[in-house]
Amino acid sequence: MAHNTTASRVKRFLGIRPEDELHDADFYDDGLYLESEPSAKEALAHLVPTADGIKHYFRELFPFWGWIFHYNLTWLLGDLIAGITVGFVVVPQGMAYAGLANLPPQFGLYTSFVGFFLYWAFATSKDITIGTVAVMSTIVGNIILDIRATQPELEAEVIARALALISGVILLFIGLTRLGFIVEFIPLTAIGAFMTGSAISIAAGQVPTMMGISTVKTREETYKVIINTLKHLGDTRLDAAMGLSALFGLYFIRWFCGFMGQRSPTRSKMWFFISTLRMAFIVILYILVSWLVNRGVSDEKNAKFKILGTVPSGFQHVGAPEINTEILSAIAPHLPVTVIVLLIEHIAISKSFGRVNNYMINPSQELVAIGFSNVFGPFLGGYPATGSFSRTAIKAKAGVRTPLAGIFTAVIVLLALYALTSVFFYIPSASLAAIIIHAVGDLITPPREVYKYWQTSPLEVVIFFAGVFVSIFTSIENGIYVTIAASGAVLLWRIAKSPGSFLGRVQLQHASRDSILKKENVDQSALDGEKHSAYLDLGRRDQSNPQVPITSPYPGVFIYRFNEGLNYVNCARHLDKMTVYIYKHTRRTQLNKYDKIGDRPWNDPGPRRGQVVDTEEIASKPKLKAIILDFSAVNAIDVTAAQALVDLRTQFNKYTDPEVVEWYFAGVTNRWTKRALVAAGFGVDRGHGIERAGGGREDVVAVAGVDPDVTVGRNEKERGSGDVDLEAGHAGSGEKRDEIAPVSSGESRPSGKRLAPIYGVNRPYFHIDVGTAVASVVRNLERRRDTEDSSLEVF
Known part of the structure; x- marks a missing residue:
């Protein structure tokens, strides 16, 4: 108890607030899978040579x-x-x-x-x-x-x-x-x-x-x-x-x-x-x-x-x-x-x-x-x-x-x-x-x-x-x-000028290549499988067919992919590109935020005197609702990149005031990258309205079928995990982990198996892929819209 009191005093002296600390949310029931943050002690432990490591080293020498x-x-x-x-x-x-x-x-x-x-x-x-x-x-x-x-x-x-x-x-x-x-x-x-x-x-x-x-x-x-x-x-x-x-x-x-x-x-x-x-x-x-x-x-x-x-x-x-x-x-x-x-x-x-x-x-x-x-x-x-x-x-x-x-x-x-x-x-x-x-x-x-x-x-x-x-x-x-x-x-x-791209959704099905080469009109019965979504570059830099329409996943939702990592060298270029594009395709939440021309900032002076503004065109643009970042090509981020994301979040929140922009992340596989994002305030609930099931949100998570007798601990230690590769982001575990069978969205749950989340439920903004992130965003926005509509009807 004394140790905790001393630690709290030291944190207060250093200016570390409770909300700045990395910890798991405490409003989830026990037994659910929660992700734990990698610690500095854990990282240093991998640098300490072990007996087996020393033997392996000398075997390699000869x-x-x-x-x-x-x-x-x-x-x-x-x-x-x-x-x-x-x-x-x-x-x-x-x-x-x-x-x-x-x-x-x-x-x-x-x-x-x-x-x-x-x-x-x-x-x-x-x-x-x-x-x-x-x-x-x-x-x-x-x-x-x-x-x-x-x-x-x-x-x-x-x-x-x-x-x-x-x-x-x-x-x-x-x-x-x-x-x-x-x-x-x-x-x-x-x-x-x-x-x-x-x-x-x-x-x-x-x-x-x-x-x-x-x-x-x-x-x-x-x-x-x-x-x-x-x-x-x-x-x-x-x-x-x-x-x-x-x-x-x-x-x-x-x-x-x-x-x-x-x-x-x-x-x-x-x-x-x-x-x-x-x-x-x-x-x-x-x-x-x-x-x-x-x-x-x-x-x-x-x-x-x-x-x-x-x-x-x-x-x-x-x-x-x-x-x-x-x-x-x-x-x-x-x-x-x-x-x-x-x-x-x-x-x-x-x-x-x-x-x-x-x-x-x-x-x-x-x-x-x-x-x-x-x-x-x-x-x-x-x-x-x-x-x-x-x-x-x-x-x-x-x-x-x-x-x-x-x-x-x-x-x-x-x-x-x-x-x-x-x-x-x-x-x-x-x-x-x-x-x-x-x-x-x-x-x-x-x-x-x-x-x-x-x-x-x-x-x-x-x-x-x-x-x-x-x-x-x-x-x-x-x-x-x-x-x-x-x-x-x-x-x-190339790192400094690494490209990034905004993505849109395309509905796909499978067909034989011969039918395409013969230029046949393929009817629905000739297509294989059900429709599924893929996400392509809106700028068509991936050489996708310009005849195929690419649509936005939802009005006011933007998907951005970092194609070659995110670090202090290229973060400004990526985030500036995001800012310009998003401002161009959205409008402020409050159109008449500034009553006087003197209240406007110098970098947003508004229209010149005598210039007619097309208010209908501005009003037709959607409000910024959410941003999905595809981190599948990002292995790690540094302090500069994390701070740049924080600054961009603050900038967008001012743009959408009084509403708050939601940030979703797809394909984050490195545990230290997750830790960096969580430390910057991303990926977890920080008082923005995440509630228990049945509340104001309904997040989507990727799940897989698992045998009922597999115990799910609160973190890796309780599950008896094996070695953790800090760089690759893989956490090993017991033999029963190998029995997990994936369950696709188009399949029913295997008989005798229950559903278990792939990632921890305490990280509702981290998703396994872009499709799952989009599904979560759309479901929450639809739920919010229904809630707002019902409130207006009652009023």
Whole structure:
């Protein structure tokens, strides 16, 4: 008792009135279903980890635990073939991509080995391969050049390893805290523009190397690289023979294998593996050619064309990466773009292949995987690594069965590091450039995909080309920022300008489509079912047939649908639209409210002097009676939106004074949205005349048939409810809830069952759909009109 007294004093001190508190109405009989409000304590309870939640969290951290004990020989064979196949591809690619990062070729092998060796334990994708990629390598190379321009004392590998470690820590933190959903803020258009712009920039930068042109600065803006390459075509050296022929050979082998695979489907698997190994074939071929041409050369500078040179055997840079304040301050400005690229490439690729191969990935867990790879990779000499599109596609087509295939690829890389480095000495640099150009060509978004973008959302095509052009004319980093910023701006614009529509009623029946196509006059006997109501946009923006009449549900009743939510960004736009429309189609309750012209407000001055007002036209308009808001697309509302509704209610009540506008809500499924509306004074009786059955109102509620032995408690706790999803608005309950069978308006009550309300009877203004809300409004208005008519007769 003392506690209640103290609480009351505190509420009085804070100015909280009893009518402001959230509580159930107390004038309903016990045994009826009443909705209870979600509490802040209930919301916080869902944030407290439980024992089962902690176990589930750690099981998610090591997903291999769910499949490793089922491993079998069939899976082993598939993984072995796929792993070895990818291994033959990743060795030449890794060395080539290390050159993009301005690092010696062995660093590409270090990076690839760590990615393949560690990823499988944390993977939720069987197809993805982590390692060196062209785009990330180019970004790293640009960062190294940028930092060394002002701090030449910092070595390239020190910068690359520190960048990998810090970005890996960031990704690991995002993954461990399960914030992987942030990747959803990067749309497909931004990813496509980034990949296309990056591919064009990388390919353009490799053409001078492929042609043996040493006078072109390949790290300038892409358009300058293209122009300078064309200017210096006369400086082409013998390297062009090694590069152009290798590029032609790569495309020819792919085309020929695809052609033969179509001609002989029974051998398509053989032709696929030949096509997959084309990079290894080209590298072996040109190593042999280079060895024949440069036999006896011990120094790569004396070779007849540029070759790779000495590649140290084994891991030569094992140890902790150097981290100090100087390095941290140098790489800090470049961390955002590094993290974004790592996120974009890996998650986009893994999600894409997951959908194709019928499994789902966990974005947060994938971030844990690439986070671990980039944290431990620098200790063996690795630089930032992420998912590779080309190698992932090869791995998937090669028949990979589990993420363990990465181990076999790591073994191939390890063998290359210790047994084949002497052979790598003769690899022509022009041939490696051709391999890079061939690999990044698949990253360019094809025209047919851009055309699909145009058909879906023309505005996003503008963003796509903006990102590509910015990447070409400035830098890849700027292209990333522009596309993400532009996509975010479009998202905010769409939210702020989200459409809303006033609805009208249409009486529907069902008929066969053939009878409509044959343009037959369908008689009543050919129609299926009884008439029922549907609610369509009065403005016909939904492309409904203009021949079909759409009528108002009742004079003075308006239905408004929020098509894309209601929040502080768009609430003013929605409510202003409602005000203008409703004022245009209704009249004041009191036509002569202002006796003097000086009493009128400035924003409603009335007619000008001498102007004749058509009083009959004004009187023909209905008075505003009720507003129905369709919240089926609204998941949650904020304080600004709730206050805007309160202000609009006050404005309309002044407009209809002395009558009061009634507000009905349809399709409110989120319990916290209901709580917000109730806190704002909507949805429940606040002294506006709601009485017991038989009084002045007769509200309509949606009901369903329920077994008589099912007990109906006053709230969820008395019913023994289960877990409550605060965001989805679903309340679980006991097993008997599953026995409830829906009862449509056209059916009689099932035998032996009683009727139970779908929503609580203490929320008479919340309805399951627009139709039920309209039925409730019309019944109450008809009842009020009958009451007023009977009062006039008595008078």
